[in-house]
Amino acid sequence: MPTLKTFQVDLQPIGRRAEIQGTETLLAAAQSNGVDLVAICGGDGSCGACRVRLIDGELSALTSTEEYELSAADIAAGYRLACQARPQSDVRIDIPPASLTAPQRTQIEGQSIDVPIDPIVTPIDLQIDPPNLTDLRSDATRLSEALIQQTDPASIEYPVLADISDRLRAQNWTARAAVRRTAERPSIVALLPPQTRLLGLAVDIGTTKLAAYLIDLSNGETLARAGAMNPQIAYGEDVVSRIAYTNHQPEGRQILQRKLIDALNVIIGNLCAETDAAREQIVDAVVVGNTAMHHLFAGLPVQQLGTAPYLAAVSERLNVRARDVGLDIARGASIYLPPNIAGYVGADHVSMLLASGIDATSKTVIGLDIGTNTEIGLASGGRLLCCSCASGPAFEGAHIQDGMRAAPGAIERVQITDGEIRLQTIDHQPPIGICGSGILDAIAEMVVSGILNERGALQVDRPRVRLQNGKREFVLASPPSTGHGRDVVVTGQDVSEIQLAKAAIRVGFDTLLAEAGITCEALDEVIVAGAFGTYLDLGSAIRVGMFPNLPLSRFRQVGNAAGMGAKQMLISAERRKAAAEIARRVEYIELTTHKEFTHRFTNALHLG
Amino acid sequence: MPTLKTFQVDLQPIGRRAEIQGTETLLAAAQSNGVDLVAICGGDGSCGACRVRLIDGELSALTSTEEYELSAADIAAGYRLACQARPQSDVRIDIPPASLTAPQRTQIEGQSIDVPIDPIVTPIDLQIDPPNLTDLRSDATRLSEALIQQTDPASIEYPVLADISDRLRAQNWTARAAVRRTAERPSIVALLPPQTRLLGLAVDIGTTKLAAYLIDLSNGETLARAGAMNPQIAYGEDVVSRIAYTNHQPEGRQILQRKLIDALNVIIGNLCAETDAAREQIVDAVVVGNTAMHHLFAGLPVQQLGTAPYLAAVSERLNVRARDVGLDIARGASIYLPPNIAGYVGADHVSMLLASGIDATSKTVIGLDIGTNTEIGLASGGRLLCCSCASGPAFEGAHIQDGMRAAPGAIERVQITDGEIRLQTIDHQPPIGICGSGILDAIAEMVVSGILNERGALQVDRPRVRLQNGKREFVLASPPSTGHGRDVVVTGQDVSEIQLAKAAIRVGFDTLLAEAGITCEALDEVIVAGAFGTYLDLGSAIRVGMFPNLPLSRFRQVGNAAGMGAKQMLISAERRKAAAEIARRVEYIELTTHKEFTHRFTNALHLG
Secondary structure (H helix, E strand, O other): OOOOOEEEEEEEOOOEEEEEEOOOOHHHHHHHOOOOEOOOOOOOOOOOOOEEEEEEOOEOOOOHHHHHHOOHHHHHOOEEEOOOOOEOOOEEEEOOHHHEOOOOOOOOOEOOOOOOOEOOEEEEEEEOOOOEOOEOOOHHHHHHHHHOOOOOOOEEOHHHHOOHHHHHHHOOOEEEEEEEOOOOOOEEEEEEOOOOOOEEEEEEEOOOEEEEEEEEOOOOOEEEEEEEEOHHHHHOOOHHHHHHHHHHOOOHHHHHHHHHHHHHHHHHHHHHHHHOOOHHHEEEEEEEEOHHHHHHHHOOOOHHHHOOOOOOOOOOOEEEEHHHHOOOOOOOOEEEEOOOOEOOEOHHHHHHHHHOOOOOOOOOEEEEEOOOOEEEEEEEOOEEEEEEEOOOHHHHOOOOOOEOOOOOOEEEEEEEEOOEEEEEEHHHOOOOEEOHHHHHHHHHHHHHOOOEOOOOOEOOOOOOEEEEOOEEEEEEEOOOOOOOOOOEEEEHHHHHHHHHHHHHHHHHHHHHHHHHOOOHHHOOEEEEEOHHHHHOOHHHHHHOOOOOOOOHHHEEEEEOHHHHHHHHHHHEHHHHHHHHHHHHHOEEOOOOOOOOHHHHHHHHOOOO | OOOOOEEEEEEEOOOEEEEEEOOOOHHHHHHHOOOOEOOOOOOOOOOOOOEEEEEEOOEOOOOHHHHHHOOHHHHHOOEEEOOOOOEOOOEEEEOOHHHEOOOOOOOOOEOOOOOOOEOOEEEEEEEOOOOEOOEOOOHHHHHHHHHOOOOOOOEEOHHHHOOHHHHHHHOOOEEEEEEEOOOOOOEEEEEEOOOOOOEEEEEEEOOOEEEEEEEEOOOOOEEEEEEEEOHHHHHOOOHHHHHHHHHHOOOHHHHHHHHHHHHHHHHHHHHHHHHOOOHHHEEEEEEEEOHHHHHHHHOOOOHHHOOOOOOOOOOOOEEEEHHHHOOOOOOOOEEEEOOOOEOOEOHHHHHHHHHOOOOOOOOOEEEEEOOOOEEEEEEEOOEEEEEEEOOOHHHHOOOOOOEOOOOOOEEEEEEEEOOEEEEEEHHHOOOOEEOHHHHHHHHHHHHHOOOEOOOOOEOOOOOOEEEEOOEEEEEEEOOOOOOOOOOEEEEHHHHHHHHHHHHHHHHHHHHHHHHHOOOHHHOOEEEEEOHHHHHOOHHHHHHOOOOOOOOHHHEEEEEOHHHHHHHHHHHEHHHHHHHHHHHHHOEEOOOOOOOOHHHHHHHHOOOO
C-alpha cells in the first residue's frame, strides 16, 4: 500500500527543493517546481529520457520499465527514471544535464524579404474638445467625433472604454489612437499618449521552442528578439503526448494553455524591458505554430487532433482577443493567427511558405521545416502541394541513447577520417551527448567509412564497435575526454531511429514530386527551414539519403522562416491576404493512406 | 493609538458573526459579511441611517457625529451609528429592521404594449457532415458550411470555438446554432442541442432595486421574473455616495461591479431553476439603468459622473460581451445596453419613453420615473424634451427620521379625519416606520387638516404636535401599537425634506412645459412609472403640489416601464432602433443652470 507521507526531494545541482507525497513520482516533483525534466513520452516510461541519480535516501523499488530502459551499469550507479521512482524517505537527487530541457541553443533568426510597410494597426493623433457646461457630449462621443475629423468612423474596444475618462483627462484631451482595420468596422484598440511608438509582437510557437520578436510597426524594424523553451515540454515532448495529457488530466488543456501564455508573458516583459517600452504599446500580434500549438495557444479543443482522421477544430484564420487568452499586451488588442491547412500542417507552415516566397515563385521549389513533425511544401507548375511527415523527435536528440538537445556539451559535428574521430561540441564543452546535427553527421560518416552498411547494420569487425548487453554500439567518445565520465555511443537502435526519421522525410519529399509529376532534378531550389534545418550539414543529409543528391548550390538554409512570416504578417495587410490565399490554394496530400507509402518508405530506409 | 487586536462582532437578530480589527467600524464588519446595513451617505455619518444597538461588550467612545445624529434617549438606550463605532472587545449588536436594506417590496411588473417578435438572436437547426478519411475539413469549416446552406455566412464567437469539437461530437453532428444579427457580420453565439428553446434576459438595474425577466425569444413570453435589492446599497444608497466610494476606495469600481454582477448571476440561477433552463440557453440580454448603474454594470469610469459637468463616459448604445463583464449566460452572448442621454438621464429613461410610447405619440404627454433621481420626458408638437431632477432619497424613506423602505411594518397609507389617524402598513404588521407613499400621504393629510401650513410649518396648537429637544414633531403612532416600542413621528425636518423632493420634481415638470411653450392644461396624459410612482396616491401628490391639479383620469401609473422597454428591445430589433432614435431626438434640458430655476424652485416649495 502506498504511503501518504510527505517527503522532501532535493534536486541537485539546481538546488531546488520539492515536497511531495510518497505516491507521486520524482518527475511530478520536478515539474511542479519548475524543473523541466525531459519527458518525451509524456511520463509513461517509454522514452527513458528522464534519467536521474539517487545521491541520498530511499526510493521505491525498480519497476520493470526501468529494468528494461536502464543498463546494469546505470542501475549499479544509482540511475533511475524520474517518471517511475517515488520517494520512500527524504531524498537527494542528481539531475544530469542531458535530462534537463534547458538551457538550449534556440534559433530566432531567419532570412527576411522586403515587405512594404502596411500594418493593420496604425496611429492617429487626436486633439479632443474638453467638456464644458454647454458641451455635455459623453467622453466616447467626444473621442469618436474627433476621430472622424481624420478618418473613417471606428468602434471603441471594450477595454479602451473602461479606461477612457481617466485617460483622456490624464492626457489633457490629447491621445494617439491605435486604430485596427478589420473587414468590418475599424476599432480603437488603445489610447496612448501622443507620439507613442506603436509596437507589434510576432511569435513562433514551436513544439520545443518559442521565438518572439518585438517590431516597430511604423518601419518594420525588429527592436528586440527572444527565444525560450516551450514550457509544455514538461508535459510531453511531442504533440501526441501533450494531447494524451489533455485527455487524461482534467483541465489539462487549460493547464497547457496557461503554461504557454505565462511563458510568453514573461518573454513580453523582457522584450519591453529591453526596449524601454510599455506592454500597452503592443497593439497587434501575430502568432504562428503547428495546428496543435495553435489550438493550445488559442484555447481550442485538441482531443480530435489526436485520433484519426486528425482534424483541426479551426482551420480558418482567427482573430482572438488578447484578453480572451490572457496575453499581456494592450488590453484592446487582437491576435492574428493565420489559417491552418490540416491537423498536422499548421499556420507555421503557411507562414514558412509565405516567408520563403514559395507561394509566389514561378520556379519549381520545395521547402521543408524539419521538426518532430516535418512539413513539406512544393511549388510546381502553378500548383502548391504539401504534406506532413511523422519524422519523430530523433533529430531533437530524443529516442537516441546518448541523444540530447542542442545544449552545451552536445556533439554537433562528427568527422571520421581514416578511423580517427573528430568531434565538435556546442560551446566547446567536453561531450556529454549528441544532438540532431551530430547524430546525422555521425551516421553519414559511419556509412562512408564502412562502420555501417546500407541497411544500417553496425559492422562488428570495425574498431570502436562493441557488444554491450548483446547489442552492437559504436563508441564516439570515452572518459576522460567526456564531460560526465561515461562513454558517448551510437547504438544500433539509434541508427534505426535515424533511418525511420530520414525515411519519413524522404517519403514526403518523393511523394510530393510524384504528385506533381516531376523528378528531383526538376527542382530549382530546396529551402530548408527551422533550427535543425539550419544547423544540419547538407552533405550528411544527402549521404544518408534524407535529401536527394542535388548540387549543394540548389539548397538554401533559411533559419526560422515561420517566425519571419509572422513578422511579415504583422507589418503588412497584403501578407495576411497572401497567407489566406496560400491556405486556400494548397493541396494537402495525406501520406499514410497513400497507395505508394509502404513501398516508398521501405526504399527510403536505406542509407545512401 | 488604535489597537490592532481582532474582535468578534455578533450581529443580531441575523445571527451572523464577523471578525474585525479594532480599527474597523461595525459598518465595515457588516458589509464584509454580507449584512446590508442602510448607508445612504456612503458611511461618513451624515445620514444617521445605520443605527444599531449595543447589547454586550465595549465600543469606542461616541463621536461628535453620533452626538449630533442620535437623540439623548437613543444614546441612553445604547444606540450607535455602525459607521462610527469600533469594537474595543468582542461585542454583540442588535440591528433594528429599519437599518437593514432587505427584504423590501420590489416591483417587477409593468404594463406592456404589443411588439412584433423579431429578436436579434434566432435559432438555426443544423445537420453537419461527420468527418471521414476523405473529408478532412476542420470542425469550424464543417459548421460554417452547414450554416451557409441555410443563411448568410456567420463568424463564430470565441467561446463557441473553444468548445466546438467536443460539442459537435457529443451532439452527434447536429446542433441548434444561436445566430446573432449585427450591423456587421452575423455571429454564432451558442451551439445547443437541436430544438433547444432560446431565451433572453431583460434587466432593469435601479439604484435601489434590481428587476430581471427571463423571456422566450420565440414568442416574447415572460417565463419567469425576479426582483432583488441592488447589493451596492451597502456602499451608499444613492448614486453620488457610490461614486464617492469608488473615488476613495482602490478598486472600488470593480468591487461595485462585482457585487452587482454576482447578484445578477444569483438571480439568473434562480430564474433558470424555476424554468428548468440552462444558463447557456440565455443567448441575448438587454440591460437598462440610469447612467451610473449602466456604467458600474459595464465596468465604465464613473468618477467624471460625480463632478460638474457630470459627463457620461459612454452615451452610445453598447454591445458588451457577457464574458467581458462576467455575466453568467451563454459564454458567446452579448449584452445590449441602450444609449444614455446624459450623465443623469440614462438608458432606463430611454427604455421608459420607449415602453410608454411617448416617443411615437401625437398627443401631448409627459412621463416621469420617480426615484432618488427623477427623469421626466415630454412629447409636445413633435418635440421630445427631457430633464433630470435631484429629488433625493426621501421617497425611499431616507433622510426621514422614521423613514424606511417599503418593507413589512412600513406605514404606506395615512388618513386623518377629524383628528383621527388611520394607518395602513405593509403586510399589516405593527408600524415601525414610514415609507415613501406613507410620508406623502401623511403630509398631504396634515396640510388638509391644518396641522401643517402652506410653508410647511407644524402648528404647535394641534393635537399630537409636540416639542422634542426644542423641535416640532407630529406623532403618527405610539406604543403599544407600534412594532418597536417607540413613537413613529413626522418631524419638521422631514416635512422640509419632502418639500425639497417634490419641489425638485415640480420644477422639472414646469420647466419642460415652459420649454415646449405649453401649460399643464395642454397635457393629454401624465405617465407615472417606477415603484414609488405606482404605489403613491395621486390625490396626495396633487395636494402637496408635486403634480399639477389635473383630472385624475389624465394620469396613468404604469409600473416598471424601464423593465418593459428592456423586454421589448430583447424581442425586437425595431425597438432597439427606436431606442437609438429616441436618444438621438431628445433635447436634454439642464435644470440647475436654467435661468428660471431658483425662482421656480422657491415657488414649488409651497405645499398645495
